[in-house]
Amino acid sequence: MTIEKPIYLQKIKQDNMSVILQQIWEHEGISRVELVTLTKLTSGTVTNLTQELIQLGLIREFATSSSAIGRKRVKLKYNTDQFMIIGIDISRTSYELILTDLAGQVINSVEGNTIGIHQPEKILDLIAPLIQNMITYASSKGMPVIGLGVSIPGPIDRKSGQLLTPPNFPGWENFPITSTLEKRFGLRVFIEDDARASALAERWYGLGRNVQNSLFITMGMGIGGGVISRGELVEGANGLYGQVGHITLIPNGLLCACGNRGCWETVGSIPGILRRWSVGDSIDDFFHAVHQEDPHAVQCLKDTLSDLESALTTLFNTYDPEIIVLGGRLYPYLAMYMDDIRSHVKDRIYSFVRDRLRIENATFGSSQNAKGAVALVFERLLTAPLQMLTTDNAKEK
Amino acid sequence: MTIEKPIYLQKIKQDNMSVILQQIWEHEGISRVELVTLTKLTSGTVTNLTQELIQLGLIREFATSSSAIGRKRVKLKYNTDQFMIIGIDISRTSYELILTDLAGQVINSVEGNTIGIHQPEKILDLIAPLIQNMITYASSKGMPVIGLGVSIPGPIDRKSGQLLTPPNFPGWENFPITSTLEKRFGLRVFIEDDARASALAERWYGLGRNVQNSLFITMGMGIGGGVISRGELVEGANGLYGQVGHITLIPNGLLCACGNRGCWETVGSIPGILRRWSVGDSIDDFFHAVHQEDPHAVQCLKDTLSDLESALTTLFNTYDPEIIVLGGRLYPYLAMYMDDIRSHVKDRIYSFVRDRLRIENATFGSSQNAKGAVALVFERLLTAPLQMLTTDNAKEK
Numbered sequence: 001m002t003i004e005k006p007i008y009l010q011k012i013k014q015d016n017m018s019v020i021l022q023q024i025w026e027h028e029g030i031s032r033v034e035l036v037t038l039t040k041l042t043s044g045t046v047t048n049l050t051q052e053l054i055q056l057g058l059i060r061e062f063a064t065s066s067s068a069i070g071r072k073r074v075k076l077k078y079n080t081d082q083f084m085i086i087g088i089d090i091s092r093t094s095y096e097l098i099l100t101d102l103a104g105q106v107i108n109s110v111e112g113n114t115i116g117i118h119q120p121e122k123i124l125d126l127i128a129p130l131i132q133n134m135i136t137y138a139s140s141k142g143m144p145v146i147g148l149g150v151s152i153p154g155p156i157d158r159k160s161g162q163l164l165t166p167p168n169f170p171g172w173e174n175f176p177i178t179s180t181l182e183k184r185f186g187l188r189v190f191i192e193d194d195a196r197a198s199a200l201a202e203r204w205y206g207l208g209r210n211v212q213n214s215l216f217i218t219m220g221m222g223i224g225g226g227v228i229s230r231g232e233l234v235e236g237a238n239g240l241y242g243q244v245g246h247i248t249l250i251p252n253g254l255l256c257a258c259g260n261r262g263c264w265e266t267v268g269s270i271p272g273i274l275r276r277w278s279v280g281d282s283i284d285d286f287f288h289a290v291h292q293e294d295p296h297a298v299q300c301l302k303d304t305l306s307d308l309e310s311a312l313t314t315l316f317n318t319y320d321p322e323i324i325v326l327g328g329r330l331y332p333y334l335a336m337y338m339d340d341i342r343s344h345v346k347d348r349i350y351s352f353v354r355d356r357l358r359i360e361n362a363t364f365g366s367s368q369n370a371k372g373a374v375a376l377v378f379e380r381l382l383t384a385p386l387q388m389l390t391t392d393n394a395k396e397k
Numbered sequence: 398m399t400i401e402k403p404i405y406l407q408k409i410k411q412d413n414m415s416v417i418l419q420q421i422w423e424h425e426g427i428s429r430v431e432l433v434t435l436t437k438l439t440s441g442t443v444t445n446l447t448q449e450l451i452q453l454g455l456i457r458e459f460a461t462s463s464s465a466i467g468r469k470r471v472k473l474k475y476n477t478d479q480f481m482i483i484g485i486d487i488s489r490t491s492y493e494l495i496l497t498d499l500a501g502q503v504i505n506s507v508e509g510n511t512i513g514i515h516q517p518e519k520i521l522d523l524i525a526p527l528i529q530n531m532i533t534y535a536s537s538k539g540m541p542v543i544g545l546g547v548s549i550p551g552p553i554d555r556k557s558g559q560l561l562t563p564p565n566f567p568g569w570e571n572f573p574i575t576s577t578l579e580k581r582f583g584l585r586v587f588i589e590d591d592a593r594a595s596a597l598a599e600r601w602y603g604l605g606r607n608v609q610n611s612l613f614i615t616m617g618m619g620i621g622g623g624v625i626s627r628g629e630l631v632e633g634a635n636g637l638y639g640q641v642g643h644i645t646l647i648p649n650g651l652l653c654a655c656g657n658r659g660c661w662e663t664v665g666s667i668p669g670i671l672r673r674w675s676v677g678d679s680i681d682d683f684f685h686a687v688h689q690e691d692p693h694a695v696q697c698l699k700d701t702l703s704d705l706e707s708a709l710t711t712l713f714n715t716y717d718p719e720i721i722v723l724g725g726r727l728y729p730y731l732a733m734y735m736d737d738i739r740s741h742v743k744d745r746i747y748s749f750v751r752d753r754l755r756i757e758n759a760t761f762g763s764s765q766n767a768k769g770a771v772a773l774v775f776e777r778l779l780t781a782p783l784q785m786l787t788t789d790n791a792k793e794k
Contacts, residue, residue: 011437012409040408155747165749213634229631229638236626236717237610238750246714247644248707260710260745310645313657317643318715320633348657350552352562353635 014386016041017049021382024059026210029075050076056389057082058102058381078102084138086131087373089151090114091194092169092221095127096370099134101143102381104205104374108134109367120175128184135185146381146388147188148181149373154193154224155239161191164239168221168257188388190376194218196233196242197372198362199226202325203233204375206363215321216362217244218328223265227319245269247314249307264311268304270330276300287333305337312341313348316357327362335361411783413438414446418779421456423607426472447473453786454479455499455778475499481535483528484770486548487511488591489566489618492524493767496531498540499778501602501771505531506764517572525581532582543778543785544585545578546770551590551621552636558588561636565618565654585785587773591615593630593639594769595759596623599722600630601772603760612718613759614641615725620662624716641712642666646704661708665701667727673697684730702734709738710745713754724759732758 019039024030032050036043053059060079063072080103089096093115099108110130114123131148138145153166161178163169181189192200199216202208208228216226223245227234234241245265246258253262254275266272270283277286277300289297312324326334334341338361346354364371381388416436421427427435432443450456457476460469477500486493493508507527511520528545535542550563558575560566578586589597596613599605605625613623620642624631631638642662643655650659651672663669667680674683674697686694709721723731731738735758743751761768778785 165747229626229633234626237719238717238747238753240714240717240747240750241626243714243717247711249645249648251646251648251703251707258714258747260714262707306648310648310659314644314711315715317637317640317655317657318712320635320637320640322634350562350635350637350655353637356635 010386013049014384016045017053017385018383020046020049020053021058021385024076024078025204025382029062029064029077031073031075035076053385056385058385058389080105082143083146084134084141084143085374085377086134086145086148087151087370087375087377088127088131088148089194089197089367089369089373090123090127090153091369092153095123096367097127097130097134098367098370098374099138099145100371100374102378104201104371104378106367108137109370118171120172120177124177124180124184131185135187145187147190147377148185149197149376150177150181150189150191151194151197151369151373151376152177152191154195156191156193158191158235158239161189188377188380190380192233192372192376193224193239194369194372195224196226197376198327198368199228199242199325199372200233200375200379201364201368201372202362203228203231204378205371207323207325207358207360211322213319213321214323214325215242215244215315215319216325216327217315218362218368219269219326219331219334220329221270223269223328225315227321229319244311244315247311249310264307268307268311273300273304273330276303283330283333305334305341308334309341309344309348312345312359316345316349322356323358323360325360325362327364327368329366331361332365407783410446411781413442414450414782415780417443417446417450418455418782421473421475422601422779426459426461426474428470428472432473450782453782455782455786477502479540480543481531481538481540482771482774483531483542483545484548484767484772484774485524485528485545486591486594486764486766486770487520487524487550488766489550492520493764494524494527494531495764495767495771496535496542497768497771499775501598501768501775503764505534506767515568517569517574517577521577521581528582532584542584544587544774545582546594546773547574547578547586547588548591548594548766548770548773549574549588551592553588553590555588555632555636558586585774585777587777589630589769589773590621590636591766591769592621593623594773595724595765596625596639596722596769597630597772597776598761598765598769599759600625600628601775602768604720604722604757608719610716610718611720611722612639612641612712612716613722613724614712615759615765616665616667616723616728616731617726618667620666620725622712624718626716641708644708644711646707661704665704665708670697670701670727673700680727680730702731702738705731706738706741706745709742709756713742713746719753720755720757722757722759724761724765726763728758729762 023038032046035046059076061074064075080101085100087098094113096111098106100106135145153169155164157164162174162176163172166172178189178191195218198218208214212231214228218224225242225244227242246260246263248262249264250262254266255261256263256266290301342359362368420435429443433440456473458471461472477498482497484495490512491510495503496505497503514520532542550566552561554561559571559573560569562570575586592615595615605611609628611625615621622639622641624639643660645659646661647659651663652658653660653663687698739756759765
């Protein structure tokens with residue numbers, strides 16, 4: 001009966017480390033005394049665990065002077081230059097790879113298109129040498145890569161590390177991307193669908209750093225979402241939590257690929273807007289026509305914004321977030337209308353929360369997905385530092 | 398620095414007890430060996446904590462014979478006849494009180510109407526003697542009441558234990574119901590809005606006992622919701638999580654009390670249906686007309702069901718539940734259409750989850766809210782057994 005004791009203690013230890021790491025991240029510099037107060041751990045536990053985290057290279061001490069009496073105090077912060085993370089964004093037509101430090105600062109990046117390439121194996125053949133270059137570079141700097149994060153069109157099955165049935169993404173159904181990459185590079189690999197990865201980018205590196213409840217919406221060829229509740233990305237029963245593009249906006253509207261009719265995505269995505277406009281086939285052309293004050297284009301934009309406001313009101317009432325973050329390829333075109341959107345949505349939600357809700361733009365532009373892929377690995381490091389940093393646990397993920 | 402040690406250990410101990418209590422509840426009878434496997438606690442910890450829980454009167458041993466070899470095995474289950482819970486449902490026009498055992502079995506109940514009484518103080522004067530009777534009865538049976546749960550129209554502020562701005566519920570704004578009841582009866586009091594309390598009734602006593610992700614929808618004078626995610630009721634940033642009645646269903650529809658236009662509640666609640674019908678003023682009359690095959694009433698019902706299907710599809714795509722439970726005063730009238738509703742919703746969700754989603758009716762009929770109020774106390778008991786059962790912690794909730 002003694003055999004399970006070490007596992008149990010290991011779990012408590014790792015959970016306590018995780019609590020400490022999250023506090024250090026949230027406060028960007030914190031003393032041990034403050035950690036004792038915030039975590040309710042004993043000072044002995046905080047001393048021991050922070051010492052071990054320092055030995056692991058994850059955090060370090062720094063001196064700060066109290067302005068009042070000029071006395072030095074020792075605080076703890078992340079050691080951002082000991083480890084690196086690789087974030088991989090694979091979309092339907094392109095890829096982006098970024099090599100970052102633990103704080104998500106980009107050290108190296110490369111992107112390209114995959115138009116005409118449909119087999120996952122061929123896409124991996126294309127990017128594998130680029131990933132290898134990054135691993136080699138990191139290692140030459142003495143900063144090992146601790147994991148690969150992958151952002152990819154969903155839905156995906158997190159348990160098996162496979163894609164499920166991503167629409168318009170031929171060849172990827174059931175492709176075992178996680179195990180393929182793990183075998184190829186001998187590194188831990190984590191995948192997430194692109195909208196949720198984007199939400200994680202905000203959670204850890206962007207606007208959600210101190211926010212417990214947020215909603216990220218990505219608008220582009222489709223419309224996706226990621227919901228952070230109590231600080232964690234919500235998965236749902238089938239990995240479909242936050243399929244915000246598939247709320248019904250138009251009663252008896254167009255049939256959507258998901259099976260529903262009148263989904264927001266059928267009118268609010270880039271193809272949806274172009275279908276409504278029915279004059280040209282590029283979103284640049286559409287907004288050019290709007291700026292030329294073409295009456296039909298202006299009306300289409302009005303309808304699009306009205307749909308967006310309806311959708312945001314619905315989503316506020318369902319998810320009750322502190323902050324709604326808008327991103328994706330379509331977002332830059334909509335940015336100039338944000339003041340109106342904000343004020344219209346605030347007119348439509350409960351009056352006692354009007355001044356609390358924030359609606360903001362995504363922090364990382366076209367690199368949001370890749371940054372989210374990095375955040376996926378970083379989150380894992382904060383949750384399970386011992387598993388991520390000690391080799392004897394390399395295989396139990 | 399030693400002062401916080403007991404608190405820390407007490408917290409670990411209570412958390413471990415809670416894990417054990419939840420497993421015993423979920424399995425309705427489980428051995429210590431099975432607990433060790435499921436909780437990853439050491440057998441020593443399981444032995445000590447279960448012993449203490451037995452001493453507290455919360456659980457007890459029972460013998461079961463293994464069918465294969467006829468040997469007796471000792472399992473653990475809840476001691477349902479040691480403590481009682483009182484659930485209080487206060488609605489806009491009525492109240493219901495139930496006295497139950499820990500398993501939610503009703504031992505005593507009383508209900509009445511409050512039509513014409515608007516001051517919270519007067520309503521409490523009306524029900525206080527009834528509550529006192531229940532407390533006296535429980536005490537005469539040697540089964541002390543461990544807490545009062547209250548289900549009430551929301552939104553509410555859980556931290557202060559007050560109501561916020563409940564629509565159509567004059568006099569209750571900012572009323573400190575929790576502290577008023579606590580002072581009056583010297584018992585722990587927990588409040589929750591009615592839709593969420595109903596969700597908890599399913600979570601602990603109904604269909605959600607082994608379900609981690611579920612959505613409860615109550616349809617009556619309004620439409621409300623409660624979302625259980627990873628086994629827990631989700632609150633959101635402002636206590637508004639799961640305001641499912643306020644998803645936009647009708648573009649540019651009627652102005653709703655919440656501030657939005659075209660909310661599901663404006664067409665799908667009892668007043669919404671009657672407004673659409675515009676012939677009579679009772680829901681009985683409406684369904685009578687439907688059963689007489691009055692063409693206008695039949696069309697109104699068709700529209701109502703179509704709205705309901707749209708709403709359920711939207712809510713499936715946002716919350717990804719394993720199960721959607723429908724309840725409330727309107728539900729009995731809709732029950733006969735459930736097969737059609739189920740099949741239409743399943744036609745509109747992602748094909749790979751069609752066979753997984755369950756749509757069911759609420760378990761406790763008109764007592765759903767009161768049962769939810771009981772569940773609120775029971776959940777607290779499972780989460781913080783030491784706080785709930787030991788008097789020295791009586792004041793730190």
